[in-house]
Amino acid sequence: MPEDDLADEASHLTIDGDNPNGDDIGFAAKRLAHEARKTLSSGGGSRGIRDVTQEFAAAAKLLQPGQLVKDEYFTLFEAVGALEIMDPKMDSGYVPPGDTLEPDFDVCKGLPAEQVLWIMDELLRLTAVWHDGYPLSQTIFTSLHVDRLLSPDNRPPYHLFYGDTALLVMTTEQRLVHIVLRAYCIALVKSCALVLHTIQSQNFYEEEDFVTHLFGRELLPSTGANDAVKLIDEAVKFLDGADVDKVMRTALLERLQFARTYISLLVSDSADWNTLAAMGRSAETHKLAQPILEAFSDKVQRQLATSTPPRPMIIISWDEALERWKAICADIVEADRLTCFDVCQSPHALHRAIWAFAYREPQPNTFARAYLQTILFASEQITEGMAFFDLMLTDMRDLVLAGDVLVDPHSFLVEIPSDPRHKCSRIVETFMDKAFDEYMNLYRMVCQNRCRIRRTFTQSVAIFDSLETEAMRTDAELDGITPGIVLAGEDGPGNVTLTPLTSWVKYYKLQTMAWTIQLGFETDIYLPHELSMMYWYLMVFARRERKLLEHIERFLAARQKTFVSSRDARQDDEAAASQEWLAVLHKQADFTALLSSALWQVSELLMTLCILQPAKRDYAQEQLLYDVRMKSYLGIAHDPIPTLEEYKSATQSDRSIEDTCNNINGTIADAKSCLAYMKKTTPEQGKYIGTGEQWKREIKQLETTCVAVAVQTSQLRRVADKHGKLLGAPRDQSLKGAVEVSIPPAGSRYHDWWVVPQIREKKT
Structure with a gap:
């Protein structure tokens, strides 16, 4: 329709005189006619088209990283209106010219x-x-x-x-x-x-x-x-x-x-x-x-x-589809194998088996993970003769109360109210009821995708911290009925009493905190300049876990002395098995602390030498950035995490580049000795029954990671020596123009939980 005709058509809109709203409609008609003439008259009667792609790209380059552009008048209505109707990508009801609305294939006809x-x-x-x-x-x-x-x-x-x-x-x-x-x-x-x-x-x-x-x-x-x-x-x-x-x-x-x-x-x-x-x-x-x-x-x-x-x-x-079907079948077969009777008898072996299943390559799909959950949680027991209650009780016995009457299954069968075993078993059972859901989540949540595992575990940290308060109250109540073993203080004068339930909850809280950080590395949620801080905190959590295990080991050794007069060989067997298991956990905590310490020192040295630097953010505040990154751990009441000032104080060092590199190499050597110990453990000692191949493969990956850290440290030392900066305080040095660093993404690392920066000398 010509422009003048369109405008005239709008101006000729008439209103029925009997319509009570006629004035409003007449005003709308006049406004429509005015806007039609104004719109159609712009651009000399025809709307011009101008390609603004290059201008838009040039304007976008002027934005700083993280800077947002917001038009306060671009409302939700305009946003929805921007979706093009009749665009096949957005409008599933779009019918192309010459096509039919519905398919015309006859499903009843015969086919060869x-x-x-x-x-x-x-x-x-x-x-x-x-x-x-x-x-x-x-x-x-x-x-x-x-x-x-x-x-x-x-x-x-x-x-x-x-x-x-x-x-x-x-x-x-x-x-x-x-x-x-x-x-x-x-x-x-x-x-x-x-x-x-x-x-x-x-x-x-x-x-x-x-x-x-x-x-x-x-x-x-x-x-x-x-x-x-x-x-x-x-x-x-x-x-x-x-x-x-x-x-x-x-x-x-x-x-x-x-x-x-x-x-x-x-x-x-x-x-x-x-x-x-x-x-x-x-x-x-x-x-x-x-x-x-x-x-x-x-x-x-x-x-x-x-x-x-x-x-x-x-x-x-078709070939890819067949491979996917075979992968589904293989995952389900593996789920059946990893939940066999022998594996399910040990809570730690079962937990390791579920982690091994979650880390199969390629990652099992949703149905396979749901199938594994069905095996574990569809009935009232994990496997024949092993109910959920027994699984949790066995975990406590293996970790903190081996051979103790408190977690002896027979104690829960005593029905005489005056018997201390009856009183204690009721108290322990009440605590287990409160901790049961979160404990079972340690198994169930590993069956989710990686991001959900990390997110759920970050929520578990606060729950375990609150359970620790309940465990302290329960331990005090148990100590009033059957006083436990008292030992001399580890860090000075005074006596120390084993609080078994508190230690058990604290162990899983620290382990969960370590998992959340390591899964954060795997899911690439940390920026390159944050590697130093997160590996430092991982080192802190691992050291706390190691100290806790030493505390438990002391009381286990003291409890073993009381078994000498006992004729029950079962107590000795439980204590010996627990001692072997605690030794393995101790080495694992040592390894985590050592390797994270080495990577923290490498990352911190790269930042000190101005090789790794955060992006410039004019309005960023260091404390606020810290609060956001560590939000999941800030609410911890028992053993709160170190503050930002404590972290900054730990990173300040006057060591030279050469001394720092030597310290890193010494730390890596100690980490390798921990791996050598774990290599020699049996499936029963290391609780990797049914997952021996995965155990050996992971140790091999960790050994390769240690070698990679040593190689990159030597590379940095060589470049620093070449530029005459090997001696002197690192904070007075800068190799920004001489070294370039790349952070390998998940999937291309020796182990996805351990990020080893790749250091290369810049070519001049």
Whole structure:
């Protein structure tokens, strides 16, 4: 419409005189006419187009790192209006010119065996993608055959056709669709329902881990898993006598057998997933398939109950899909192996096994992690003869009360109220009830993704700190009934009494604090200049843990002396096993403290020499930055963390570069000796029953990390010597122009928890 005509059309808007709101509408019409003339007259009657890409890029370069630009008048309404309607990337209802609103493929028509084979393989591929966290609307639901089965107007027994059609008059190609393909689709849909049930019954994070939305559809609720198996059996029986090529019949039977095995494994409590992993023949026969792309369509999304724009869809090949299926099966087999009876008898071995499972490569997907949780938490006991209560009690006995009557299972069976064992066991049981949920989270939360493990553990720190208060009260109550062993003070005059429950809670609090920092390195949440501070704090936590273990070891040795007159060999055995376990924990804490000390010194030296420096932030305050970074630990009431001033005081040193490098090398040598000790431990001593390979692999990674620290230290020493700055105080030196440093990202390190800066001399 011409400009003048548009303006005149707006000005000619008339108002019905009887309308009580006529004045308002008339004013709006006049304003519309005025704005139309003003808008259309700008730019000489036509709107000009100017490319501002280069200007925008130039303006963006003027912004400082971290600087925000905000237009106070750019409201949510404008933000939503910026989403373009009719853009296929944002508008799932957009229909291109010449296209139809709905797919026009006839799902009832017969198909040759080659095309049926391709559809089955494509569904298998999309199911693998769905397991990776992509929604059903963009994977399995894009199948028009599945869409028809799930259609709201379809009813049991969920046929593909509309109305009554006798199967007896169908051709072989029609029977391949209505018997074979239908049975396969129903079995696959029911398998998805079982997978969803497993995931939703355990801890997981919606959208972040897995998309559970059904988009308004139901997964054939009137058909059970057994019904799906029967349909598969009927399809197999049909194929045995069908007029289909022998090779093609074998290929179709393999797919049906896969679907049958898959759904059977999902409903079975004890099953061997290795049978599903044997898919070599399926890979070979896939080349017989003939693509029929029109059997799948993303137009199905228009009928689904969702307003979410489509996600970028991952495209994987058939071979990649098979590898993902094999990985799922291997993860589930490993989950069964790591939760066997022998492993579950030891809480520490079980905990190490769950960590080993979480760190499999590639990382297990959501279903595999939910499957592991189901094994551990679906019933009232971890394994046969090992209830959750017994697991927690065994942990206390192994760590702080080996051979003590307080945690003897028989003490909890005493029913005489006047018996001290009865009184103490009730007190301990009350404390265990309060600590139970957080203790079990030590096992459950490791089954989450990395970011969630770290985030949940940061929340656990405050909970364990509050439990420590409760443990102190419980220890005092127990000491009033059965006084414990009293030893001379470790750090001066005075006597010290073992507070077992307090020590037990404190150990897990310190261990959790160390895990949160190490997971922070793995998830790359620390900036390069923060490595020094975080490794220093990790060293502090490890040293506190080591001191606590020394305290526990002293009382264990004193308790062993009281067993001399006892004829109960079980007490001696428990004490000996606990002593070996504490020695291993002691070495692990030593190693963590030593390696973190070495990396702290390396990072601090790089900052001192102006090689690593924080970005310039004009309005940043050092104390506020510290408070934000250490927020998870600031609320600790018992043994609060060192302050910023204490950290800065610890980093001030007058040592020369050469002395610092020598100290780092000495620290690394001590760390290697700790690894040498752990290398010689048996699975029973180190509590790595069932995870021996992972134990050896991690020690090898840590040894390589130690070597890398020594190599980078030598490199820095060589460059400093070359520039004549090896002697003198480090704070008076600067190698900024002579050295460049890179921080390797997670995945490319020798061990993801230990960041070794890569030091290189700049080429002139």
